[in-house]
Amino acid sequence: MTFTLYHHGSSVCAAKVRFAMAEKEMPWEGVYIDILKGEQFEPDYIKLNPKAVVPTLIHDERVILDSTVIIEYLDQLDPDSSLHPTDPVDRANARLWTKAVDEDLHPACGAMTFVCSHRHTVLKNLGEEGLKEFLASTPPLSVTSNWKTQKDAFTRYGFDAPGADEKVRLYDTYLHKMEEALLGGNDWLVGNTFSVADVSLTPYVNRLAMLSMGGMWENGRLPNVDAWFQRIKGMPNFTASFIDWVPDHLTNDLRENGAKSWPEVAKILDISI
Numbered sequence: 273m274t275f276t277l278y279h280h281g282s283s284v285c286a287a288k289v290r291f292a293m294a295e296k297e298m299p300w301e302g303v304y305i306d307i308l309k310g311e312q313f314e315p316d317y318i319k320l321n322p323k324a325v326v327p328t329l330i331h332d333e334r335v336i337l338d339s340t341v342i343i344e345y346l347d348q349l350d351p352d353s354s355l356h357p358t359d360p361v362d363r364a365n366a367r368l369w370t371k372a373v374d375e376d377l378h379p380a381c382g383a384m385t386f387v388c389s390h391r392h393t394v395l396k397n398l399g400e401e402g403l404k405e406f407l408a409s410t411p412p413l414s415v416t417s418n419w420k421t422q423k424d425a426f427t428r429y430g431f432d433a434p435g436a437d438e439k440v441r442l443y444d445t446y447l448h449k450m451e452e453a454l455l456g457g458n459d460w461l462v463g464n465t466f467s468v469a470d471v472s473l474t475p476y477v478n479r480l481a482m483l484s485m486g487g488m489w490e491n492g493r494l495p496n497v498d499a500w501f502q503r504i505k506g507m508p509n510f511t512a513s514f515i516d517w518v519p520d521h522l523t524n525d526l527r528e529n530g531a532k533s534w535p536e537v538a539k540i541l542d543i544s545i
């Protein structure tokens with residue numbers, strides 16, 4: 273089997289697939305698409321992925337889109353290493369997590385990442401004119417059906433964009449849901465076994481960590497999420513899947529811009545710092 277993954281270092285969805293493939297021991301070759309420079313808008317890439325998003329998986333010339341669907345596809349190819357629980361109730365609960373990620377957490381993460389950091393990075397990378405072209409290039413159906421206008425607003429106005437604070441609160445709601453699921457000594461989110469639910473949540477908690485926002489769960493705020501993330505970081509495939517692919521300049525941007533944005537996020541969430 274030959275797999276080619278179109279991906280980007282800091283893309284949460286791409287990192288999710290990298291983690292799943294590493295856990296399933298499926299080797300892949302990468303094509304790097306710099307989504308902060310607008311490489312996702314190249315006509316040849318849009319032919320593969322009409323929403324102009326990463327990741328895209330090519331498997332023996334077949335094109336498979338969407339990170340959650342890609343992981344389901346890979347699990348069907350190799351059920352022995354399946355990340356989906358076999359027990360029907362656990363499977364349903366794991367699917368509820370992946371659905372919540374796709375419907376709520378991912379758009380909240382896009383908002384928070386642009387508001388807190390990427391807005392500064394894209395301006396630095398592209399300049400004023402390049403930024404206008406970058407924002408205009410997003411197709412009408414993209415990350416979400418309103419991503420074009422939202423990305424524009426989050427990039428131009430940051431925390432002053434309509435709905436930015438709601439997205440911060442929504443992100444936090446999901447950390448609280450994780451805390452609930454982990455109560456009572458559960459090491460993992462579903463059925464106390466590592467599953468696609470843990471794979472799917474990892475990039476979103478890691479994104480906050482990279483944005484210097486560990487205060488959303490540290491210092492006793494959400495102790496079970498804290499312990500879960502420590503467990504995840506201790507897994508052999510964590511660093512290769514989540515850290516090594518992010519170029520140093522982007523890691524620094526996320527850390528430094530995120531640290532500057534943290535007081536605003538803490539204020540929205542009523543966290544004393």
Ligand SMILES: N[C@@H](CCC(=O)N[C@@H](CS)C(=O)NCC(=O)O)C(=O)O
Pocket residue numbers: 282283284285286307312324325326327337338339340374410414415423
């Ligand atoms: N539902 C898609 C969403 C993919 C997505 O939103 N990708 C982001 C990076 S995580 C992207 O490529 N964004 C490009 C842009 O904002 O123009 C999936 O799970 O694969």
